[in-house]
Every structure is written in C-alpha cells, then in structure tokens.
Amino acid sequence: MSTYTAAPRDLLSFGDICEAEFLYDVHARADARALTREEASAPFARKKWQIDEAVSYFVPLGPTDESYVLAHGRPRTALLLSDDCLIETALGRDGRDPSGRLLFAPVAPASQDTLDSLDELPTYGRFGLRSDEVHAEHAIVELRRCFMVDARDVAALADGFSVRSLTDETRDGLALRWAAYAIRRGKFVVEDNLEKFGELLLDAGIEQAAAERFAVAVAAAAAAAWRYEGSGIEEAGLAFDQGNPPFPVVERLEEQLQDLLKASTAALDEVVRMKAELR
Amino acid sequence: MPKIARSVPGFLTNVELDQALGSPRTRQRWEADGLLPRGRWIKGFQKRLGIYPDILLARVVAGVDAQESEDAVREAMRIGARLIDSRLFESVASLLEEHLVEYRGLTRGVLDHLAEADLLAPLEEELAAAEESLEAIGIAFQSRPATVTMLGPTLRVVDGFGAQTLLPATQVLGIVGAGEVVTLEEVRVGARGLSYVLPTTTTAATDPAEEIWAEMFAGVDRAPVVIPVLADDTEPDANGGDVVRMRRRIRVDLPLASYAGANSMASRSRAPA
Numbered sequence: 001m002s003t004y005t006a007a008p009r010d011l012l013s014f015g016d017i018c019e020a021e022f023l024y025d026v027h028a029r030a031d032a033r034a035l036t037r038e039e040a041s042a043p044f045a046r047k048k049w050q051i052d053e054a055v056s057y058f059v060p061l062g063p064t065d066e067s068y069v070l071a072h073g074r075p076r077t078a079l080l081l082s083d084d085c086l087i088e089t090a091l092g093r094d095g096r097d098p099s100g101r102l103l104f105a106p107v108a109p110a111s112q113d114t115l116d117s118l119d120e121l122p123t124y125g126r127f128g129l130r131s132d133e134v135h136a137e138h139a140i141v142e143l144r145r146c147f148m149v150d151a152r153d154v155a156a157l158a159d160g161f162s163v164r165s166l167t168d169e170t171r172d173g174l175a176l177r178w179a180a181y182a183i184r185r186g187k188f189v190v191e192d193n194l195e196k197f198g199e200l201l202l203d204a205g206i207e208q209a210a211a212e213r214f215a216v217a218v219a220a221a222a223a224a225a226w227r228y229e230g231s232g233i234e235e236a237g238l239a240f241d242q243g244n245p246p247f248p249v250v251e252r253l254e255e256q257l258q259d260l261l262k263a264s265t266a267a268l269d270e271v272v273r274m275k276a277e278l279r
Numbered sequence: 280m281p282k283i284a285r286s287v288p289g290f291l292t293n294v295e296l297d298q299a300l301g302s303p304r305t306r307q308r309w310e311a312d313g314l315l316p317r318g319r320w321i322k323g324f325q326k327r328l329g330i331y332p333d334i335l336l337a338r339v340v341a342g343v344d345a346q347e348s349e350d351a352v353r354e355a356m357r358i359g360a361r362l363i364d365s366r367l368f369e370s371v372a373s374l375l376e377e378h379l380v381e382y383r384g385l386t387r388g389v390l391d392h393l394a395e396a397d398l399l400a401p402l403e404e405e406l407a408a409a410e411e412s413l414e415a416i417g418i419a420f421q422s423r424p425a426t427v428t429m430l431g432p433t434l435r436v437v438d439g440f441g442a443q444t445l446l447p448a449t450q451v452l453g454i455v456g457a458g459e460v461v462t463l464e465e466v467r468v469g470a471r472g473l474s475y476v477l478p479t480t481t482t483a484a485t486d487p488a489e490e491i492w493a494e495m496f497a498g499v500d501r502a503p504v505v506i507p508v509l510a511d512d513t514e515p516d517a518n519g520g521d522v523v524r525m526r527r528r529i530r531v532d533l534p535l536a537s538y539a540g541a542n543s544m545a546s547r548s549r550a551p552a
Binding site (some may be wrong): 015016029030072121126168169172176187190201212216219231240 | 336509520524537542
C-alpha cells in the first residue's frame with residue numbers, strides 16, 4: 001500500500017505534508033506571556049545588526065491589546081488537518097479574501113522500530129506514515145500536538161508549501177484516527193471498545209470465536225453507519241452545493257440504508273445470540 | 280532619558296587651524312591680510328599656543344572671497360574677534376597657560392583641564408549662541424558625536440544613528456585614536472562645506488549606539504515582569520497524555536475498505552494528481 005500520491009495534489013488538501021519557515025507546533029505553558037511589540041529604527045538596526053530596515057522587538061509587559069505571546073514550540077514539517085471544504089473557504093477559493101485559520105499536526109521522523117511499536121500498541125494521538133516509493137522515510141503524525149496557522153499566510157505562499165499528498169486510502173485512515181482522537185468516534189474507537197468488551201465476554205465464559213464474531217458484527221454495523229453518514233448524507237449536502245438533482249441522492253441513500261439494515265440485522269442477530277448465551 | 284555625554288570644545292588651537300588651512304604660513308598671511316582675526320596666544324615653557332573660536336572655520340570653507348556670502352563670513356570673523364578678546368577666552372588662556380608644556384594642539388588633555396575648571400560649558404554656550412546668530416545669515420554649523428572605527432589615510436567614523444562617514448586624515452583636527460568618541464563637525468557657507476573631526480572629553484567606553492538602546496528601554500514606563508521559564512524536556516516521541524489501545528485477548532480490526540468512500544474530511548471532487 002502506498003502512503004503518498006506520486007505528486008502533491010493540485011490544490012492544498014486534507015492530509016498534505018507542508019513545509020514553511022513559520023510552521024511551529026506552538027503551545028502554551030504556564031510561562032506564556034503577552035508581548036508588547038516595539039521597534040528599533042532602521043539606522044539603529046543598521047548599526048547594531050547590519051539590517052537596513054526597522055526591526056521589531058518584543059517585551060513581555062503584562063496584558064496588552066496586541067496579539068503576541070511568548071510560548072513554547074518547535075519548527076516542524078506539518079500535516080494539514082483541516083477538511084477540504086474549510087480549506088477552500090479559508091484560502092479564499094470562493095472569491096473572498098483568505099481568512100481564518102488552518103489546523104496542522106506536526107510530522108516527526110520515525111524509525112522502523114517506532115512504527116512497529118505503534119502498530120503493536122497504537123495510540124489515539126499518533127498516526128504512522130510508512131515510507132514508500134515516493135518518500136523514503138518513515139514518519140509519525142502527532143495529532144495530539146496540533147496547532148493553527150493563519151490562512152492568509154498560507155494563501156500568500158507560492159508553490160512548494162505542500163510537499164507531499166496522502167493517497168485516498170491513507171487519508172481514510174488518517175480521518176478515522178483523527179475522529180478517534182478529536183471526538184472519540186469511528187473505527188479505531190469502536191474496535192477498542194469492543195476489544196475491551198470482549199474481555200468481559202471471555203471472563204463470562206463465552207468462547208473466543210463467539211466473542212470475536214459478536215464484536216466484528218457489531219463493528220461492521222458501526223462501519224455501515226459511518227459510510228451512511230460520511231457518504232450518503234454527505235452527498236446530499238454536496239448535491240445542494242453543486243446544484244445536482246435530488247433523485248440520484250435519494251437512490252444512494254436507499255442503497256446505503258439497505259447496507260446499514262443488512263449490517264444492523266447481522267449485528268442484531270449476534271447481539272440476540274450473545275444475550276441468550278449470557279443468560 | 281540619558282543623552283550621549285559629550286563636550287564640544289567650541290574652539291581650536293593654531294595647530295588645527297593651520298592644518299585646516301594647509302600651513303602656518305597661510306594662517307599668518309590671512310591674519311596679516313585681515314581675513315582672519317589674530318588668535319589669543321599663550322606663551323611659556325618655550326612653547327606658544329594660539330586659541331581661536333571654531334566659527335573662524337567659516338573663512339576656511341569660504342576661502343579668501345566668499346562672494347555672495349562674504350558679508351556673512353566677515354560677520355563671523357567679527358564675532359570671532361570679539362570672542363578672542365572676551366573675558367571667557369582670557370580665562371581659558373590663563374588656565375591653559377599652566378599646562379602648556381603638555382599640549383601639542385587640541386587634545387583631550389586640554390579639554391579635560393577646561394572641564395575640570397568649569398570652563399567648557401560656558402565656552403559651549405557662548406559658541407552655540409554665536410553659531411545661532413550666524414545661521415540666521417547663511418552659515419550653518421552641525422555637530423554630532425561619533426566613534427572612530429578606522430584610522431589611516433582615511434578615517435571612518437560612525438555616528439549614533441549608524442551613519443558612516445569617511446574623511447581624509449587631513450580633516451581630523453586634533454589627536455584622536457581608534458575607538459575614541461569624537462565630534463563630527465560640519466560647517467557650511469552657502470554651497471560650500473567642510474566636514475572635520477574634533478576630539479571630545481567623552482570617554483571611548485561610551486558607545487553611542489548602546490546609549491540609544493538604553494534610551495529606548497528607558498522610555499518604557501512599566502514594572503518589570505519576572506517570568507519563571509519552564510524547560511521543555513518532553514521527548515518528541517513520548518506517549519505522555521495519549522490514550523493507548525491495549526493489546527487484548529480478542530482482536531477486532533475491520534479492513535479499512537469497510538470505511539472507504541466515507542471520508543468527509545476529503546473532498547470527492549479532488550482526485551490525486
């Protein structure tokens with residue numbers, strides 16, 4: 001499975017790996033302080049630092065109306081976590097001026113051992129990116145250390161900000177992990193919860209195969225619900241945005257509800273069977 | 280706000296004036312011709328030293344005929360002559376006479392003696408008043424502190440605002456050393472001008488740029504804030520604060536395809552390049 005597309009997507013997108021001098025995983029600690037900006041004149045800057053322009057300097061002076069803060073952070077390669085719809089709006093692709101902020105997560109280089117460990121004991125806040133034919137180094141997306149960047153500055157950048165894009169499959173995995181970390185929903189959380197519940201079933205004397213069959217069926221219903229919401233209902237909204245006719249949407253909803261019904265029926269059968277066994 | 284400490288002498292000795300004119304003979308001839316007033320001379324220890332108000336440099340700038348500015352230059356010479364005859368110059372001469380053996384012209388030693396005797400400030404005041412009256416008739420004087428950054432055939436000085444000026448050594452009137460704080464003087468008579476460097480009593484340890492830096496912070500009228508800075512010792516790959524999905528006795532791992540096509544973070548209209 002490839003992690004990255006052969007070339008970055010034409011438009012900046014969810015999951016793109018980005019590089020710029022101003023990408024810092026800034027975060028506040030107890031020593032964060034509001035800063036006041038002052039200015040050293042151009043003649044002074046020339047004398048002191050051989051810089052031919054006025055130079056701002058910052059002084060921590062308590063509450064201030066200015067939006068500068070002394071905080072912690074490191075320069076990072078970062079992955080864009082905002083969704084494609086928000087990116088469109090924030091970057092002003094709809095004709096308006098760029099505004100708002102985009103969400104990024106730091107991307108750290110990782111060893112093979114680290115990725116193997118993460119596979120063995122995955123966490124909600126980290127997502128591994130394996131090397132492939134496009135990029136030869138392993139990396140980890142640190143969802144738990146995300147930070148925001150002003151969209152105006154991203155929009156002002158020329159080409160080169162996005163250095164790699166994820167394949168659709170990798171983006172699906174990233175979205176699921178992000179849902180797990182951000183809102184505790186989706187595949188990763190469902191499966192974690194059902195694995196925990198499996199411990200109870202085994203302790204209650206249920207056979208492992210039966211416990212696994214039960215968990216998989218219940219998880220499959222959740223997956224069908226995910227598809228129904230993320231595809232069928234999502235397309236209903238998209239049809240409005242794109243001025244598409246409603247009939248194909250209704251057909252698609254019917255199809256996905258049938259899938260959901262089938263998966264729910266299978267899950268219900270397993271739940272009823274388990275209920276009987278536990279009595 | 281602290282200002283750059285300096286003392287501009289406001290006067291020259293015959294050594295500097297001769298240097299500005301090219302030779303003692305030129306000065307003597309100009310004095311004989313009435314172009315320059317004769318200075319006040321101090322004698323002793325087999326030495327002689329003449330002192331002159333620096334406004335006489337207007338004649339050096341203008342030459343023997345200042346043409347349309349000649350009246351203004353003559354006025355400068357008249358004021359200069361009055362100053363030479365003043366009680367103030369008499370006091371200066373009396374004081375310097377005691378130390379004449381030390382002098383080879385206008386040196387920091389001369390200025391230090393005048394400063395110790397509280398004569399520098401009145402001199403500056405008197406000369407500033409004279410310069411002001413001359414500015415009204417077209418003779419301009421400018422003086423700003425600077426630091427000597429290079430000595431040699433060409434002298435480089437940098438003023439407190441970082442502006443760099445290169446001057447031939449002949450325009451260094453007095454004895455100055457590298458790193459020394461001097462005054463960068465300029466006299467303009469109509470379209471003609473002369474820049475030159477004079478020593479001051481300011482010590483070389485005073486850096487004009489640092490003084491300005493101090494002034495900038497002196498203008499901040501707020502109480503200092505002490506911030507205990509927290510060391511960020513978190514390892515980049517540490518799991519702290521993250522929830523780990525533990526390995527359990529049953530494994531539930533549906534294929535990613537079960538969730539495919541439902542990624543609402545990614546636009547369906549955007550295909551890979």
